[in-house]
Amino acid sequence: MNLLRFAFDNLTRRPARTTLTLSAIALGIAAIVALTAIAWGFEASWQKANDARGTDLIVTKLASENTMPSPFVAEKVRPDLLKLPHVQEVVGLLSEMLTVSYDAPPMFVFGWQFDSYLWDHLQLIDGRWPQSPDDAVIVIGTLAAELLQKKTGDTIEIEGVALPVAGIFQSSALVENGALILPLLQVQQLTDKPGKVNVLNLQLDASATTTDVAHIKAQVRATLPGFVAITSGELVSQNAVVRISKAMSNATILIASLVGALVVFNTMLMSISERTREIGVLLALGWHPRTVIKLIISESAMLTLAGGIIGILLGILLTIGLEHIELMRGKIDGLFSPPFLLAVLGLSIILGILGGLYPAIKAARTHPSQALRQE
Amino acid sequence: MKPLSPICSVTTSTPVLSSRNLTLHFDQGRTKALNGVDIEIIEGEFVAVTGPSGCGKSSLLNLIGTLDQASSGELFFRQQPYSSMTDLSEFRREQVGFVFQSFHLIPTLTTLGNVLLPTVGRAGDHNATARATALLQQMGLESRLDHFPSQLSGGERQRVAIARALINDPTIILADEPTGSLDSENASHVLDVIANMRLRKSLTVVMVTHDPNVAARADREICMRDGKIVTDNGVNL
Amino acid sequence: MIFFRLATALLVLSSTPGQLHAADAMDASVMIEKVVNMRLSNGFEARMQIEVRNADHRILPPFKLAVIGESSLKQQRLLLRGIAPAKLRDIKLTVEATTEKALKALQSTASGTTTVDPFVPLFDSGLVPWDLMAPWWRWPEQHTIGHDAVDDHACTLIRSFTNTPAGAVSAVISCIDTDTALAWRTQLFDKQHKLLRTITVKRAMRTSTGKMAAKKLSIEQPGINSSKITIYSGDEHYRILPDTFRLPSHNTVTPHE
Ligand SMILES: Nc1ncnc2c1ncn2[C@@H]1O[C@H](COP(=O)(O)OP(=O)(O)OP(=O)(O)O)[C@@H](O)[C@H]1O
Ligand SMILES: [Mg+2]
Numbered sequence: 054m055n056l057l058r059f060a061f062d063n064l065t066r067r068p069a070r071t072t073l074t075l076s077a078i079a080l081g082i083a084a085i086v087a088l089t090a091i092a093w094g095f096e097a098s099w100q101k102a103n104d105a106r107g108t109d110l111i112v113t114k115l116a117s118e119n120t121m122p123s124p125f126v127a128e129k130v131r132p133d134l135l136k137l138p139h140v141q142e143v144v145g146l147l148s149e150m151l152t153v154s155y156d157a158p159p160m161f162v163f164g165w166q167f168d169s170y171l172w173d174h175l176q177l178i179d180g181r182w183p184q185s186p187d188d189a190v191i192v193i194g195t196l197a198a199e200l201l202q203k204k205t206g207d208t209i210e211i212e213g214v215a216l217p218v219a220g221i222f223q224s225s226a227l228v229e230n231g232a233l234i235l236p237l238l239q240v241q242q243l244t245d246k247p248g249k250v251n252v253l254n255l256q257l258d259a260s261a262t263t264t265d266v267a268h269i270k271a272q273v274r275a276t277l278p279g280f281v282a283i284t285s286g287e288l289v290s291q292n293a294v295v296r297i298s299k300a301m302s303n304a305t306i307l308i309a310s311l312v313g314a315l316v317v318f319n320t321m322l323m324s325i326s327e328r329t330r331e332i333g334v335l336l337a338l339g340w341h342p343r344t345v346i347k348l349i350i351s352e353s354a355m356l357t358l359a360g361g362i363i364g365i366l367l368g369i370l371l372t373i374g375l376e377h378i379e380l381m382r383g384k385i386d387g388l389f390s391p392p393f394l395l396a397v398l399g400l401s402i403i404l405g406i407l408g409g410l411y412p413a414i415k416a417a418r419t420h421p422s423q424a425l426r427q428e
Numbered sequence: 429m430k431p432l433s434p435i436c437s438v439t440t441s442t443p444v445l446s447s448r449n450l451t452l453h454f455d456q457g458r459t460k461a462l463n464g465v466d467i468e469i470i471e472g473e474f475v476a477v478t479g480p481s482g483c484g485k486s487s488l489l490n491l492i493g494t495l496d497q498a499s500s501g502e503l504f505f506r507q508q509p510y511s512s513m514t515d516l517s518e519f520r521r522e523q524v525g526f527v528f529q530s531f532h533l534i535p536t537l538t539t540l541g542n543v544l545l546p547t548v549g550r551a552g553d554h555n556a557t558a559r560a561t562a563l564l565q566q567m568g569l570e571s572r573l574d575h576f577p578s579q580l581s582g583g584e585r586q587r588v589a590i591a592r593a594l595i596n597d598p599t600i601i602l603a604d605e606p607t608g609s610l611d612s613e614n615a616s617h618v619l620d621v622i623a624n625m626r627l628r629k630s631l632t633v634v635m636v637t638h639d640p641n642v643a644a645r646a647d648r649e650i651c652m653r654d655g656k657i658v659t660d661n662g663v664n665l
Numbered sequence: 666m667i668f669f670r671l672a673t674a675l676l677v678l679s680s681t682p683g684q685l686h687a688a689d690a691m692d693a694s695v696m697i698e699k700v701v702n703m704r705l706s707n708g709f710e711a712r713m714q715i716e717v718r719n720a721d722h723r724i725l726p727p728f729k730l731a732v733i734g735e736s737s738l739k740q741q742r743l744l745l746r747g748i749a750p751a752k753l754r755d756i757k758l759t760v761e762a763t764t765e766k767a768l769k770a771l772q773s774t775a776s777g778t779t780t781v782d783p784f785v786p787l788f789d790s791g792l793v794p795w796d797l798m799a800p801w802w803r804w805p806e807q808h809t810i811g812h813d814a815v816d817d818h819a820c821t822l823i824r825s826f827t828n829t830p831a832g833a834v835s836a837v838i839s840c841i842d843t844d845t846a847l848a849w850r851t852q853l854f855d856k857q858h859k860l861l862r863t864i865t866v867k868r869a870m871r872t873s874t875g876k877m878a879a880k881k882l883s884i885e886q887p888g889i890n891s892s893k894i895t896i897y898s899g900d901e902h903y904r905i906l907p908d909t910f911r912l913p914s915h916n917t918v919t920p921h922e
Contacts, residue, residue, distance in 0.1 A: 062536040066535075066536050124900050124902075125902070149897075150725075152897075155731065226870060244712070245710060246900055247904075334532045334534070336495075336520075337493065337495055338522020338526065339519075339524070340517060341517045343549075344548060344549040422495040423527070425495070425532070
């Protein structure tokens with residue numbers, strides 16, 4: 054006689070109710086999985102972009118809580134940065150989010166210092182690279198090409214200026230695949246920000262240790278007021294969108310868990326109240342109240358575990374679906390790490406245990422003779 | 429009225445169950461389900477408890493089976509007071525087997541599953557399934573192992589319930605109107621099974637019944653009225 | 666990076682406020698000083714996309730403008746420049762106001778430079794060059810008239826009034842956030858107290874200089890159109906050059922053309 058088997062049979066005997074509860078839990082878990090995967094994926098994608106570029110430190114004017122770096126004149130700080138120990142290269146970058154087509158959502162337009170290491174990790178799959186800082190051409194990522202339906206030789210209008218697409222590239226980072234890249238000088242001209250960048254990328258030599266990195270950070274803070282040097286990971290985690298999406302995923306986890314536990318609580322309470330006599334029989338047959346608790350908790354945990362498994366699959370499908378929606382293309386790169394999915398499964402089981410706890414204790418306290426008198 | 433069964437006269441005269449001035453009150457004493465019951469039941473005895481409806485038969489059975497707690501007085505199992513028992517569920521599991529009028533089988537479990545219920549959570553019980561199959565075979569239910577209660581006749585259901593009561597080799601069987609829901613043919617079959625098992629396993633049986641013919645199958649008949657025992661084996665008390 | 670960093674409020678610029686009525690002088694003057702201070706800038710640029718919906722609910726193709734400005738207590742200057750579509754790129758417009766001289770607007774196109782009426786909205790939108798200078802803060806009468814809330818932002822109502830309007834607008838009611846000095850809503854009225862247009866800040870953000878800046882605005886002109894303005898990029902430290910506000914070949918074309 055297997056307790057789990059018995060618990061399973063008890064669930065299947067009310068298929069409608071079990072299905073309903075299961076769907077509620079599955080939906081909650083799916084929301085958790087999708088939102089969290091998107092939030093993490095977003096962060097990871099940015100991280101990947103910076104890592105792929107080979108940037109060790111980023112110097113920027115991190116101003117307020119809800120904004121990204123404001124533009125500043127690169128030459129005002131570049132010479133000072135180059136003097137810092139271990140700093141090999143200091144490369145300017147200007148990024149903007151612009152509408153370049155009325156049919157497509159706003160896209161990233163990056164101005165990268167010509168001939169810098171930033172370009173090295175990109176893989177050209179068609180056309181050519183810009184030939185000089187003055188070469189007023191665009192190279193676009195594969196995803197951007199798809200979204201804008203542009204190929205080499207077409208023109209794209211950026212801020213009212215039509216520029217030819219010189220080539221199409223591929224990057225390991227989704228953000229870059231969805232972006233348009235020009236020589237820095239061109240973006241500065243297009244957006245009327247002569248000499249300005251909003252990020253300086255620092256590449257350190259191979260001998261730089263974490264203490265050296267910490268030292269550089271401290272130096273920047275001390276000698277360049279208004280500027281901060283941060284690692285790409287720190288920049289990404291301070292990004293407003295990353296923070297908002299993480300906060301949203303946390304809120305979803307909280308709300309969905311609460312709702313899930315309440316749904317299970319309600320279902321189990323209903324279930325035990327209509328099985329009062331049966332529980333009385335179990336007690337009369339010599340079941341320890343502890344065994345009754347185990348039975349009820351097994352039932353609720355099974356319910357949420359199944360809901361969790363369905364929810365995870367649903368959440369993965371949902372994320373993949375969202376990734377393919379036109380509006381979201383190139384902005385979502387869901388990240389499903391096995392530890393996270395395991396944690397979600399763990400969460401589902403915990404929900405079952407929490408939601409089933411009170412009903413289980415209530416069942417275990419059933420007065421057997423009273424319960425048996427019920428018809 | 430009836431000679432004592434050979435078993436009880438031969439084995440021992442020490443009571444397996446006894447009570448002293450047992451009472452059970454409900455509704456803050458307004459209902460007196462039991463009102464001073466003194467009883468001694470010898471190991472191996474087959475006792476029928478009779479009496480009008482509401483006289484306290486089921487109440488007495490519930491107290492013996494620890495499904496209820498006495499309001500006052502004391503019960504003894506092999507001279508040990510119930511009040512000194514630390515684990516009532518263990519006592520029920522190991523020493524008592526219940527048989528109810530309405531069978532109380534679990535509808536989601538098969539015959540075998542129902543019989544095995546009392547073995548759940550019983551440490552070190554490895555041959556439960558073998559015991560259950562053997563028991564069901566003895567009751568002529570070997571072809572019904574995988575049937576659900578809804579697929580069985582009333583008589584079959586009650587035999588499954590009896591098998592379930594016997595699975596842990598209890599000392600006492602407490603049967604509350606076991607034939608109450610059965611026709612006379614099935615009733616007599618079930619009583620045969622109880623009598624048969626009692627002899628095989630040296631069980632003490634306490635059986636509540638309305639039916640004088642059923643009571644007649646027992647060694648001893650206790651008649652109750654208003655929460656008291658009024659006659660014991662025909663002797664007025 | 667959906668981090669449009671915005672330089673400065675769109676509804677920029679002001680100068681010394683006018684005289685205040687005794688009863689609410691303290692209240693209003695403190696507020697107006699805050700507003701004025703918030704609008705001071707050595708140079709900024711803000712790029713915006715404007716979507717206009719006509720009274721018949723037809724949405725016109727959006728266009729983009731850059732606003733470059735400078736504002737001291739004595740003088741405010743603005744340059745509005747078309748960005749997109751390409752045909753707007755030749756169009757520039759400057760607005761200049763000093764404490765002494767009246768507001769002056771010039772527009773240059775491919776065909777030359779003319780003075781223009783600062784009360785005429787730009788490109789059939791609700792955006793009026795005169796509004797951008799917020800000249801009502803220099804009007805003689807300023808009263809605090811109560812409190813209100815715009816989209817859950819509590820704000821103080823200030824009524825600015827003039828007997829000698831330069832254009833149609835003779836009264837303005839602004840709802841000013843007491844903490845940030847941002848005007849969440851500005852209503853412009855004519856002499857007959859008819860509402861001409863309402864400018865509402867839909868979303869604001871704090872810039873690196875600590876000032877509040879509008880990020881999304883709407884301008885409603887009852888019965889005419891409504892404009893949605895999104896500031897998508899900007900520079901709080903735009904470098905103003907000597908010729909930034911100079912339009913090509915002044916006075917070569919008569920206003921008539
Ligand atoms: N839980 C309870 N609450 C209140 N009164 C109860 C309760 N259980 C039993 N009683 C009362 O106690 C008295 C004895 O009940 P009991 O069930 O023992 O009678 P019985 O002899 O088994 O009757 P029957 O032959 O009808 O089953 C009855 O009057 C009954 O109403
Ligand atoms: Mg009864």
